[in-house]
Amino acid sequence: MAGCTAAPASNSSDTGSSGSAKLTDVTVGIVPFSPNAILFHAMDSGIFKKHGLNVTTQPAASPIEVSAAMLSGTQQFGFITTPVLINAAIAGTSLKCVSPIDGELSSDRDASALVASKKSGITSLEGFAGKKFAVVQLGSINRLGAQKLFDDAGVKKVEYVAIPFPQMPQALADGRVDGAVITSPFSGTAIAAGAKVLAHPSSDTWPNGTIYCYAATAQYLQKNAKVAAAFQAAMKESILYTKDHEQEVLKSLVEHLKLTPEVASKQVIPSNYVPEINDKSIGAIQDEMKKQDWIKTTVPIGELVWDGK
Structure with a gap:
């Protein structure tokens, strides 16, 4: 799968009748769970549009399906867990974390x-x-x-x-x-x-760690660095907003995950709201994978996280 061709630069659409601004269309693959609320909020509140993006989502049963969709070019960003990220790199398929899902993992609030x-x-x-x-x-x-x-x-x-x-x-x-x-x-x-x-x-x-992220293929990132930077900035803004407005953000789960308002209000976003990728924790997870004999070799952490270039 390493040789799959990434999608061409995303299509653009008008933001309104004036046609004075364009939005870049991107599709994000998700595995439906409560921390998606931060992504949904960025979609519903206009944060993504402010950063020039028109974001839609495509649900999947597992990160494996999401990674396959990114490699086929049908999705530009997607939910990936750290083991999937590491296994893909070892197999020669370059995926890189672009943004946290919800921040770093809270040490006392786990979904x-x-x-x-x-x-x-x-x-x-x-x-x-x-x-x-x-x-x-x-x-x-x-x-x-x-x-x-x-x-x-x-x-x-x-x-x-x-x-x-x-x-x-x-x-x-x-x-x-x-x-x-x-x-x-x-x-x-x-x-x-x-x-x-x-x-x-x-x-x-792995308290305060990065156990999952929104990732993209290295090939897509090389050709669409400005889009990735906009996605990253929008997610950072939404994560920081959620820190002080969690109940408001959880309301997005009513429409997007079809929860009742009562159930949505009780969901946990397991974040410390630090909007960064914790490289050290990715290394610790990789070490545990090797200890458990899931992998025979390791990859440099720099190959797993997008550096913005």
Whole structure:
């Protein structure tokens, strides 16, 4: 896939009847979850338009699908977790983080949780030995964090299965899996049905880290640096705005994720609202991937983060 041709520079559209200004059309691939609220707010409030962008989104079940769409040229930016970013680089496919999703990961506010199903009766990490455990994809940041917690607790022979987030609550309730790492807003449904929160793998393991980002292909960035800079600046503005207006920003989830106003208001944006990529944490995640034998080699962090050039 490294040889795929990136999309040509994005199309432009008029901002109004005057035709005096042009907006650059870009499509952003997302995996629907609550932190998307910051992107949605930038779309709805006019922040992207102020920076010259007309942004639309395309949902996917996992970051793997998003990365494939960027490589095919159908999406210009997309949601990527750090392990997917690293694996792509090792495979010779150059994707680079352009912007945080919501800032750095808060050390005490996590949108994802490691839960045990009500039917399992599990009350501690040790109870997952030999049990079936759901993650959104087998190479996900959620599995990496969960596996580290299990390893640290001496838990062996956990059977991992891939299940999309929206299907996890039912799988837990039915007893098809004994536990999962599940994210907001789907975690609320699972917890309401009796799932028990035992840990928060991402914030427990990489507090203040970058576990995901909006990325683009190196080829797209080389040809469209001004567009990328505008996207980055707009996301920074929206992240900083959300710090002091979180409830306002969460309202965007009503339209874009089809949540009720009550449910939307209770969602967690797991951010410290520092609008930067934490390079050091990307290195720590890569080291953990190598420790767990997910990868045999490593790549320089500078190859994974866009430097604006």
